[in-house]
Amino acid sequence: MKVLLIGGGGREHALGWKILQSPLVSELVSAPGNPGLASLGRCVAVDAEDVPALVALAQDERPNLVVVGPEVPLTKGLVDRLHELGIAVFGPFAKAAQLEGSKAFTKAFCTRHDIPTAGYRTVQSLEEARAYLQTLIPPFVLKADGLAAGKGVVIAKDLREATEAAKEMLSGQFGAASKTLVIEEFLHGIEASFFALSDGKSVLPLMAAQDHKRAFDGDQGPNTGGMGAFSPVPQMDDTMTKEVMDKIINPTIKGMNAEGMPFGGVLFAGLMIGPDGPKLIEYNVRFGDPECQVLMMRLQSDLVPLLQACVSGDLENLTPPVWKNEACATVVLAAKGYPGGYEKNLPITLPVMDATDQTTQVFHAGTKQGPDNQLLSNGGRVLAVTALGPTIKEAAAACYRQITRIDFPGGFYRRDIGVKD
Numbered sequence: 350m351k352v353l354l355i356g357g358g359g360r361e362h363a364l365g366w367k368i369l370q371s372p373l374v375s376e377l378v379s380a381p382g383n384p385g386l387a388s389l390g391r392c393v394a395v396d397a398e399d400v401p402a403l404v405a406l407a408q409d410e411r412p413n414l415v416v417v418g419p420e421v422p423l424t425k426g427l428v429d430r431l432h433e434l435g436i437a438v439f440g441p442f443a444k445a446a447q448l449e450g451s452k453a454f455t456k457a458f459c460t461r462h463d464i465p466t467a468g469y470r471t472v473q474s475l476e477e478a479r480a481y482l483q484t485l486i487p488p489f490v491l492k493a494d495g496l497a498a499g500k501g502v503v504i505a506k507d508l509r510e511a512t513e514a515a516k517e518m519l520s521g522q523f524g525a526a527s528k529t530l531v532i533e534e535f536l537h538g539i540e541a542s543f544f545a546l547s548d549g550k551s552v553l554p555l556m557a558a559q560d561h562k563r564a565f566d567g568d569q570g571p572n573t574g575g576m577g578a579f580s581p582v583p584q585m586d587d588t589m590t591k592e593v594m595d596k597i598i599n600p601t602i603k604g605m606n607a608e609g610m611p612f613g614g615v616l617f618a619g620l621m622i623g624p625d626g627p628k629l630i631e632y633n634v635r636f637g638d639p640e641c642q643v644l645m646m647r648l649q650s651d652l653v654p655l656l657q658a659c660v661s662g663d664l665e666n667l668t669p670p671v672w673k674n675e676a677c678a679t680v681v682l683a684a685k686g687y688p689g690g691y692e693k694n695l696p697i698t699l700p701v702m703d704a705t706d707q708t709t710q711v712f713h714a715g716t717k718q719g720p721d722n723q724l725l726s727n728g729g730r731v732l733a734v735t736a737l738g739p740t741i742k743e744a745a746a747a748c749y750r751q752i753t754r755i756d757f758p759g760g761f762y763r764r765d766i767g768v769k770d
Contacts, residue, residue: 356418359714359733360638367645371653385713424450448632462604467533478515495526538623549611551665557585558640577766579678643677678744679735687729695759
């Protein structure tokens with residue numbers, strides 16, 4: 350079968366790497382892809398946010414399955430368009446994608462369906478923001494309502510900083526995405542990213558990972574799209590997984606169905622596990638990046654039947670996936686200056702990889718091929734060095750050993766991924 354993969358980041362390289370391992374798949378086409386995906390199949394230069402061009406590409410390619418990686422084409426209705434044409438596609442319809450596309454929508458949905466989450470208020474003016482902030486205990490959490498590439502969250506330590514952040518966000522710091530803000534109470538506990546598949550009716554839990562959002566060691570600096578991750582998460586044992594499914598995931602799938610917006614695809618719940626049990630921080634409607642990298646490395650089962658069952662509505666008849674016993678970590682190598690301004694077209698030299706090695710992978714996130722086949726940087730997050738190991742610390746140590754073999758003077762990375770006690 351032919352699979353068309355939409356996207357060109359580290360998440361998509363990891364998905365493509367795992368998809369191509371399936372005996373069901375004979376051809377992988379990526380749009381737009383990246384040099385890593387180009388080593389797995391054919392790449393077509395179609396922007397992942399250009400829905401009309403992606404629809405035309407799918408009509409030309411006639412794939413057996415389309416897999417949508419990023420959130421923007423999902424919220425723009427790519428799945429709706431392909432479904433209307435009878436093309437099998439993995440991912441939620443636009444209405445269901447509101448779970449990520451609008452934080453205000455999700456918070457109101459949680460209220461309607463008694464899903465545990467932080468107290469909040471939605472505001473559209475600085476006066477509203479200041480009034481609500483004064484009722485909270487610092488630190489303060491301010492979120493852009495819309496999509497902001499994983500960077501639309503500000504955690505302010507005091508009222509002055511929070512007020513200034515609200516002013517900047519409402520003034521267009523994140524464009525239209527922050528014209529409306531969601532201000533939340535700060536939750537204490539352990540963060541986890543939990544993933545589950547759904548076909549709109551049934552739900553199949555996958556696995557949890559823990560992301561590292563801050564740019565610098567010790568969880569310092571601005572929020573990013575993610576500087577590293579590891580799996581499994583020790584706090585997400587069988588008991589906690591059941592509680593998350595019972596209190597958060599299952600009520601969400603049931604509630605979306607009841608409201609006429611059945612959710613099909615992968616549901617990514619950002620959780621805070623605190624003294625009162627798990628609470629939902631936010632939803633994403635696609636695999637996380639860089640969490641996807643560690644999940645794909647740990648997944649022993651064939652990914653493709655899982656994706657197909659979500660599309661066909663046959664998830665309840667599927668055998669739960671099998672996971673490797675090893676832990677996995679990924680460390681993001683980013684361009685200096687990220688998540689702020691950074692240079693592109695910086696040269697990168699990768700070591701020669703053992704093609705048979707399934708324990709260490711370098712997933713391309715923001716790269717391109719330059720003249721004379723020179724690999725160049727082409728984004729903020731450039732590479733995701735990923736490795737398996739007996740423990741989280743050993744997996745992270747394997748990542749750092751591999752990073753020392755990469756020549757990228759224009760890059761930086763956190764040195765504390767997965768090393769906390």
